[in-house]
Amino acid sequence: MHKTYILRISCPDRVGLVHEITSFFKQYGHNIIEIDQYVDLHQSRFFMRIAFTVESILQPAKTPPGSSMIGEGAPVLAGGGDPLASLRVFMNELNSGTEWDLHAADRPIRTAIFVTKESHCLLDILSRSIDGELPVEIPVIISNHEDLRYIADRFEIPFEYIPVHADTKSAAEIKQLEILKQHNIDLAVLAKYMQILSPSFIDAYRNRLINIHHSFLPAFPGSRPYHSAYYRGVKIIGATSHFVTEELDAGPIIEQDVIRIKHSDSIEDLKRKGKEVEKNVLSRALWYYANRRVMTYGNKTIIF
Amino acid sequence: MHKTYILRISCPDRVGLVHEITSFFKQYGHNIIEIDQYVDLHQSRFFMRIAFTVESILQPAKTPPGSSMIGEGAPVLAGGGDPLASLRVFMNELNSGTEWDLHAADRPIRTAIFVTKESHCLLDILSRSIDGELPVEIPVIISNHEDLRYIADRFEIPFEYIPVHADTKSAAEIKQLEILKQHNIDLAVLAKYMQILSPSFIDAYRNRLINIHHSFLPAFPGSRPYHSAYYRGVKIIGATSHFVTEELDAGPIIEQDVIRIKHSDSIEDLKRKGKEVEKNVLSRALWYYANRRVMTYGNKTIIF
């Protein structure tokens, strides 16, 4: 039986890395079907993504303590008797400072979606997941308002209503984190969730928390970017999906896109045109993430 | 003999304006060939651009003291015995608070180009002007460096070398302004001119001074925007042409465009890709301006 895996590596660059890694795959007969690499010359750091197939029956196992992560929860393979055990040993010995992870390509990302009142990003993600385009499982939708419960109902996804007010925010976040844990969530998506999360929440989902911001960052961070764009008189508006960090709208950017506007467009027109860009940009970012094509370093992303 | 004129009007909005204006044209037999209008509902202000033909021989005359300007130097028509005299009277009586101007469509904009060392925007403007696409005359190129003199020579355009240093800046600007006056310049274009102009210079060419900035404003104003874009990790870069105002890179935007970049693009790649966007954006802005399609109000432009 063939099974496809994805290996991602981030390590200090040095001569011969590609050779050593491809040698390992050749020696063990793993068939490489896709390989991407990139060297950041400023930081002298090497990044690689390899999709490969293994001919064998595998036993999924617990996360080994020695492996490190890039942008994602837990490696899905490990343990004794595993045909990938040699690969794990090889990776752990590759380089000092190496970060790597390994995923079964057919394991969907368990994704929680946070929303407030706007439905377009939520509906686009749901639409792309039910037709198989987006390899995600969505076990829960979380919202600080009841408005979008009917959509969750239509798609038969549990809807958790957790109101958030200034004085209940900490308690609300504790409840949100419990729900994420309970559903074994890999990735939380803020699909027009109009609340700012605390540093401890952000830290718990470091590089696993994606937001859509309705401007072409770094232009117009913060609230009401379409109003700002209108009054500034820009000729093009945009949207940005990014990992959430402690600094508002300043995390690593995954995807951006834009749309041209006219002087006659009102703020309402900007919102309408922008919605299409927002949902496309967020869904594309999820596609990259769910296919393990996003690697993060410093405040930048590599999209393989 | 048919001759085409362009009338631009900016005035407080009120019921019946289109009717009254088109009535005038019908009554005097001026044939409207293109008409654009826009009402800013926030400011209750009406904007219109009419291109029309007149059958008669006209005597160009001096600028009448009573007419007002929109974004440009001097109306080209006026004076007694002029078949457009009635139009001038009509416009002056139209509305309190009306600004208007009137241009012969075949009169090219006299344009001075300021450069420093980079040639791509200059060459694109020259290329588009010699094949008739851009209806401009370029009587002079001004630079604070000698580097691009050879281009001016090749296109047989006078090149004025005016070095600018901290202590000579005022004197340099006086000389620049003299040259502009001497050449009867309608429009000054900063085509990668790497100096900041003083408020008095800016004021003298209010709405007649266009800059190209190599970022998608308001993102990355000021110096080294490609470096900033690289370190911020944006996925798209852009360029912005705008009227120069006292606040750096904050004047009314005329045109913007963008280009997608990859994580593997270096700062040099960004510069190279950006150059194409810069020159296109600046040349398009000049095309709009030279065809009297740009109207300015507050900090925004209307592009008809």
Add this chain to the structure above:
Amino acid sequence: MHKTYILRISCPDRVGLVHEITSFFKQYGHNIIEIDQYVDLHQSRFFMRIAFTVESILQPAKTPPGSSMIGEGAPVLAGGGDPLASLRVFMNELNSGTEWDLHAADRPIRTAIFVTKESHCLLDILSRSIDGELPVEIPVIISNHEDLRYIADRFEIPFEYIPVHADTKSAAEIKQLEILKQHNIDLAVLAKYMQILSPSFIDAYRNRLINIHHSFLPAFPGSRPYHSAYYRGVKIIGATSHFVTEELDAGPIIEQDVIRIKHSDSIEDLKRKGKEVEKNVLSRALWYYANRRVMTYGNKTIIF
């Protein structure tokens, strides 16, 4: 009570038209809030769209026999005692060869959606309609397969399964037309409906039948355009929404858009990237149509 209407006019061009039309509105006190016009100089034809408000209570009435249509079913206003009666008289007397229609702006377009197995366009239309962006009512979804019934169920829209085979096609179309009539459908949308309709069906919904084709027409008409694009080695793919005419994929184009592809993209990648373009292009075309912004003449559209 204020109520907004949209008037569309297509007629032979002549001097003074704008003046006459705006005079009428001024005389009757109808407040113009948006006006667009265009003159096709090749065909000497004048097109206008006016959005205006009327202060009065109106009695909706039946379609008058004398009015003509542009791209749509039935004018929504007419009849004695109607404050718009004068407008109708004025329009009928305006010009020989005038086509015009008049709509209450708040009347949603009754839209039937035809699908086969692919859900992305259907879901995008439904998503945009439930959040109020698209002013359409969708009383029925028609399909030649059962695959997408579950989506109709989730959105509580009647789903009509009408299988189509070579020998049952005529009967199927008769049934489809009955359903459209029974639901009083203004517009039929082929949202990835993989059947070719007969000339008699097309004629019954002339300029009220919109298709999405998954190529940048006129490139790659007919079946399997992504395969053709892949083998031709194009660098950009696209999608086209157009009115259906008797000639396959050759009707008036309403909207198009494109997306860049890479040499490494497989046919599956093209399909995935193309789906986003397809749904955006179709939904934008519906938005234009539903806001009565599409006018058709010859084989072209005007998008106001």
Add this chain to the structure above:
Amino acid sequence: MHKTYILRISCPDRVGLVHEITSFFKQYGHNIIEIDQYVDLHQSRFFMRIAFTVESILQPAKTPPGSSMIGEGAPVLAGGGDPLASLRVFMNELNSGTEWDLHAADRPIRTAIFVTKESHCLLDILSRSIDGELPVEIPVIISNHEDLRYIADRFEIPFEYIPVHADTKSAAEIKQLEILKQHNIDLAVLAKYMQILSPSFIDAYRNRLINIHHSFLPAFPGSRPYHSAYYRGVKIIGATSHFVTEELDAGPIIEQDVIRIKHSDSIEDLKRKGKEVEKNVLSRALWYYANRRVMTYGNKTIIF
């Protein structure tokens, strides 16, 4: 002394290729600075581009008889005593059916430009070459009209006027080919050259003859595409640069781009907007070519 070379390989795919090639580079101490590869799964063919540096003084030599070419004239390195001799031996023994070539990265492409009357593409190429963006040498401009001689003069490039008429076409082509040979031309660019070349000319410059076509191919091949686009009523126009083959406008596509148009745009507007796209698309194709980033197989290109 460091010197950068570019190696391109096209060969039947098999397991271990990347490993073997990178092993060679590691063994000989050549430092890989950029590596791109692609496997066409349909054709089971492997493509690679490696940029690498060698520390040594090299003697340029004649083209060895055994090496094969990909899209370009002659390898620039070979011969006994050459530190790249081992690489040549390795490449020649790599695989049956391997095509490869090797270039010094700093050797500019010797490029001849063919024009007729339109200047915009010519001027854009010249502009990009004089500021160092395009690594090309342009020893000659060839034209069937005298119109653009003044541009050649301004840039001090020999201009060869070779009129072409139905009865002189063969003789004209013989003269053109002599000029190309005499100037040791690597690449001929048809920068709006409005003549169709004969199959024997095309064959002599197979994969070294680039054309710009003013449509988004395969839409609107042949003459007057802007007229066709106007009458078809498309909403977007484009341009395509491609290698010239015997079938008109059907050769391998290198680059394409598009621009949005409006219903109000005349054919003249389409031409004006299209010119910008044409020159960008052609100059980008030249950049890819001149940096040895274009590989051709069948009727497609790989752009590394």
